[in-house]
Amino acid sequence: MSNNKHESFFNDVYDVVRLIPTGRVTSYGAIAKYLSIGRAARMVGWAMNAAHGQNPPVPAQRVVNRNGMLTGKHHFKTPYEMEELLQLEGINVINDRVVNFETIFWDPNEELSL
DSSP states (O other): OOOHHHHHHHHHHHHHTTSSOOTOOEEEEHHHHTTTTOOOHHHHHHEEEEEETTTSSOGGGGEEOOSSSOOOOGGGTTTTTHHHHHHHHHOOOEETTEHHHHBBBOOOOHOOOO
């Protein structure tokens, strides 16, 4: 992927993540599917790893793995920051997993239309 395509993809990911409502989460795979890149959840993860410092800010804490696990937590300033940010939004986390994940899951394929 060229630098321009890489940057464009990351910006597309950031645009979707900025639409996730406070108190909701989505998965890397759901974003990839919404952007029509199917099984490219890992690429969405790379974008999230690079999201810190973006303007406007990207609420990267709202993106978790398909099981609700905080797999991206090590890319925050501290290993606890992702959980703390989610808790500030009213999202409970136990053992690095979002409680009631299925209930608060936000699916861009259902919530947004291209």
